[in-house]
Structures are given as structure tokens and as C-alpha cells.
Amino acid sequence: MPLNLVQQISQFQESTPLQPQRLSLSLPGWTLAIESNSKTLLTTLQHYFGDLLSESSAQADQTITAYETDQFLNQGLHWEDWKRETGKTGRKDAFLDFDNGLEAQRFIYKVKTGMLFWQRHDQPTAFGPTESHPNQIINFILTQYLNEHLRRDWLLGHAAGLQLNGRGLAIAGLSGGGKSTLMLHLLENGEHFISNDRLLFADSTITESARPDELWMRGIPKQPRINPGTIVHNSRLHALIPAERRAELLQLPREELRQLEEKYDADVNRLYHPNCFKAESPLSALVILNWQPGSDDATRLTETTLNDSPHLLPAIIKSPGPFYADRQNVFLPNQIEPDTAPYLAMLGDLPCWELNGNVDFAAAVRLVEEAARRQ
Numbered sequence: 001m002p003l004n005l006v007q008q009i010s011q012f013q014e015s016t017p018l019q020p021q022r023l024s025l026s027l028p029g030w031t032l033a034i035e036s037n038s039k040t041l042l043t044t045l046q047h048y049f050g051d052l053l054s055e056s057s058a059q060a061d062q063t064i065t066a067y068e069t070d071q072f073l074n075q076g077l078h079w080e081d082w083k084r085e086t087g088k089t090g091r092k093d094a095f096l097d098f099d100n101g102l103e104a105q106r107f108i109y110k111v112k113t114g115m116l117f118w119q120r121h122d123q124p125t126a127f128g129p130t131e132s133h134p135n136q137i138i139n140f141i142l143t144q145y146l147n148e149h150l151r152r153d154w155l156l157g158h159a160a161g162l163q164l165n166g167r168g169l170a171i172a173g174l175s176g177g178g179k180s181t182l183m184l185h186l187l188e189n190g191e192h193f194i195s196n197d198r199l200l201f202a203d204s205t206i207t208e209s210a211r212p213d214e215l216w217m218r219g220i221p222k223q224p225r226i227n228p229g230t231i232v233h234n235s236r237l238h239a240l241i242p243a244e245r246r247a248e249l250l251q252l253p254r255e256e257l258r259q260l261e262e263k264y265d266a267d268v269n270r271l272y273h274p275n276c277f278k279a280e281s282p283l284s285a286l287v288i289l290n291w292q293p294g295s296d297d298a299t300r301l302t303e304t305t306l307n308d309s310p311h312l313l314p315a316i317i318k319s320p321g322p323f324y325a326d327r328q329n330v331f332l333p334n335q336i337e338p339d340t341a342p343y344l345a346m347l348g349d350l351p352c353w354e355l356n357g358n359v360d361f362a363a364a365v366r367l368v369e370e371a372a373r374r375q
Helices: 002-015 039-052 134-151 179-186 228-232 235-240 243-250 254-259 310-316 341-347 361-374
Strands: 023-027 030-036 062-068 093-099 104-110 116-119 125-128 155-157 159-164 167-173 192-195 199-203 215-219 280-283 285-289 300-304 352-356
Touching: 002 125, 023 039, 030 039, 030 134, 039 062, 039 134, 062 134, 125 134, 134 155, 155 341, 159 179, 159 199, 159 280, 159 361, 167 179, 167 280, 167 310, 167 361, 179 228, 179 285, 179 361, 192 215, 192 280, 199 341, 228 235, 228 243, 228 254, 285 310, 285 361, 300 361, 310 341, 352 361
Parallel strands: 030 062, 062 125, 167 285, 285 352
Antiparallel strands: 023 030, 093 104, 104 116, 116 125, 155 199, 159 167, 159 192, 199 215, 215 280, 300 352
């Protein structure tokens, strides 16, 4: 029963002292405190978030606690698998809902790593091998940031974002469609990296950052996590893997290389230029990847809108996932797809550049840069 798990966790917390160090993270419109019993984890997070860390002793909007432990990994409870996105296979997240009489709460179990997350409004908490999987703690932190924005009526998009020639571009496509790869190629002539895989969208009725009749995008402060197929064909990124490993990867068939799951963090401030990362930007256009590897057709760009091409909506829509609870603290049910109406209402008339034909990043860069100059 969940209450037995809660009791065990409470006993563990009472007997497990936290480190005296406490990190403070300052993000647009939101502050966060991070606590842990692991000095190693806190040091890793300190290095990762860098300039976003704050010395302020003011009360944070939210506090997250992460415990390094080998307990709570198998409680014999009845976990329900969270439905994965189209095209994704295998078990990833399992969850268990309960109510303590004061608020709804949810446990999320990461099947592959053994991490356990206790999602609750007052203090989200993580347990497990955090030192071995710090990226899952980073994701947990940023999930709270996403949740807060969604409760303020921002929209979540499955997209990368950058500034190119002073214009904010959101790049979307099916998972594995190349949005991160294209974003990094465009960044060669761009000014700022905004986000790699998730973007938040708003207008002037939601955020004061946007002027009347202006759309706005706000990124997730997470370094791009990219696959080897992106690295080996981009000289800017070669330093992320040893030369010997790159030579091995280049021997793989193209499709096998494209499907290889072997993530690397790309620190854009180090790889491109200082202050490359920017938290937010006006949004000028969507780029939708609707191309097909191996197509006999040349890569082409069609200028449209989501209102005129609603078949492109699935590329941009993103579910908040199992960690999200709304303003009334109601958790997102399993297998519920986001409503398309708010996306069309906000983004429907925004210029949308659809890329079709073969997957050709050099051609795509040229076509997108030409479209940006015409806008």
C-alpha cells in the first residue's frame, strides 16, 4: 500500500541528514532551492547549472530534495505503466496515485534506473542512485519549472528553439526527426540557443515579456543531449567524443547510426560562444520537419500556417507527462492527449515553414535561412 511506502520514506528522511550546502536556482519568473544528502550530486548540479545559480537567501518558490539511497527500489506495489509517445517502445515510467486526505500525490518509478520520484505540491522529492543518474534529477528540477508555467497557461511544445538573424525559431518534428541536429547547424550563423527539446509558448495575455500581438517562447535551461549521429557529422561537436569512437561510429550503416541511443551533453556556451544560451525570446516562426530519410525528392520548404496545415499539429504538441498536476492539484490521467484547440488559438496564424523531401541538413539550413531573410 502507498501509505506503507510513505511511512518508510518518512522514517528514512528522519534518520538521513541533508548536506548543509543548499543550491538556489534563479530562472525567469521562478526560483528553486535544491537539497540533498549527497555532496557529489550537489557539486554535479552546481557545475551543470553554472550561471543560473543564485546567492540569494530569499525564500524560494519551491524546494526539491534528492536523496542518494538504494532503498525504495522495489516495494512490490501495483505500478501502472505510463503510456509512451508514438514510436517509443519499452517500459520507461510507472506510477502510483494516492491521496493522504489533504492533497493528491503521485509516485513515479523509473523502470530502467530504479529512481523513485514523489511528486507533491509542497516538496517534490527524489530517491535512488542519484549520483549515477544526475540527469534524471536535472529533468526532475526542470519538470517543476514546466509545471509552474503550464499552471499559468503557457503551452508546452515538443520543439528546439534558437535565435537566427534576430528572429526566434521553434523547430519541431517527430521524435528522432532531426530537430536538435538542424538547430545546432543553424546555430552556426545564429545568435542564441533557447532550448533543445521543449519550448514554452505564450502571448501578451500570459506574460509581460511579450508585447501586444507578439508571441513569446521560453526555453528549458538544459544542455542539448545529442546522439552520436549528430556529433560525427558536425565538426563543431567532434570534441564531445574520442576520435577512435567517432571512427567506429562512421563505419555503422546510416540508419543504425541514426537510431543509436548514446546521449552526450553539448555545452553551447563552450562549444559556440559565451552567452550563447538565452532563456527566452520573441517567437517569429515555426519550422516543422516532415521529411523522410531516403526519399527520392529533394528537400524543399513550403510556407504555411498551422491553421492551413493542421496535419502538422502533432509535431508541436507535447504532453506534460506523469509529473504534471494542474492548479487544482489534479494529476494528468494516463493516455490523455493534449487538446489541440489552445495550440491553434495561439500559434495557428504564425508563419510555419514545412520541410519535406529527403533529410538533407545542408539544404535545410539554406532554405530556413532564406525564409528568415524574407520574413
